[in-house]
Amino acid sequence: MNVTPVGIDIAKSVFQVHYIDPDTGEIVNKPIKRSQFLEYFANRSRCLIGMEACGSSHHWARQLTAMGHAVKLMPAKFVKAFNIRNKNDAADARAIWLAVQQPSKAVAVKTEMQQAVLMMHRQREQLVKFRTMQINCLRGLLAEFGEVMGAGRVAMAKAIPDTIARIEERLPKVLIDSLRDQWSRIEKMGEEISTIERRLREWKKEDRAVKSIFDIPGVGLLTATAAVAMMGDPKAFKSGREFAAWAGLVPKQTGSGGKVSLHGISKRGDT
Structure with a gap:
């Protein structure tokens, strides 16, 4: 059965759709409100729907696949080659329509669980980044008062109680309280990072693919969970x-x- 190629430029509130009507040959390029998007494709014959692999694309791909349509997610760099003029919603939708008809490696549609694991990785990465910033800031502030500690988070964790006790006698109380608050935030972020890692370990116990990759020598928890969540369908x-x-x-x-x-x-x- 022939399928109708459709290019969709997704956004926050208004989606742009481009296709050629198989009955009339009319070129359709029009905006559709978010609330009417799924209803627009609910009663249509099977379509080959192309979208850029970007924010919320996996969600809409799952919804459209459940309706019986074929969905192909493509990297934005691949689609960009087909937009040769002005960049706007209509031109982007047409470029996606052209790209979906070309042979290329599609981005595998991720399950909700795979997306959830990737989000936990992003949250952990952000927490590690913020924790490092806070540690470096605290280290610099203490250095202004002649207190120098060893490199690394572990060395600082061992030295911080004695360091604050020493400077507490000669520095204003308001500063000491602020330093203690900052160290409390650092410890709190460490607890949140540990919580995320615990949840990833729980998923490892439930997922056979993660277990298999984790058993490879040199592969740890983060690599195993990220690899399985990132690849989507391994059969791709x-x-x-x-x-x-x-x-x-x-x-x-x-x-x-x-x-x-x-x-x-x-x-x-x-x-």
Whole structure:
């Protein structure tokens, strides 16, 4: 059965749809409100729907797939090549419509659980970043008063009680209280990071794929859970080499005149 290619440029409130009506041959390029989006495709014959793999795309892909449509998520860089003029919603939807009809490696639609795990990874990454900023700030503030501690979070955790006790006798109480509050925030973020890691360990016990990757020597909890959540459907990859290329673990290539040079890994995967 023939399917109708459809390009959708998703947004927060208004989605732009582009397709050619199979009955009349009319080019349709129009906006649809978010509240009417699913209703618009509910009673239509099966479509091949293309969307950029961006915010909320996996949610809408699951909803449309449940209706019986085929959904293809594509990297934004791939779609960009088909938008050769002005950039607006209508032009973007047309570019997606063109791109969805081309042979390319689609982004696997993630399950809600996979998305949840990736969000926990993002939350943990942000907490680690904020904790490092707070530690560096506290270390710099104490250095202004002649207190220097060893490098690293563990060394600071051991030294901070004695350090604050020493300066408490000679510095204003308001500053001491502020320093204690800042260290409390650092400890609180450490507890939140540990909580996220505990939840990831619980998922590892329930998911066979995570267990299998975790058993590989050198692979830890974060790598195993991130790999399974990131890849979506593993059947989308023909081999381990293809997955490595998709994840950006292959050398970057430059070449001209038949000569190809290999460099460091591209890191152009899902970071």
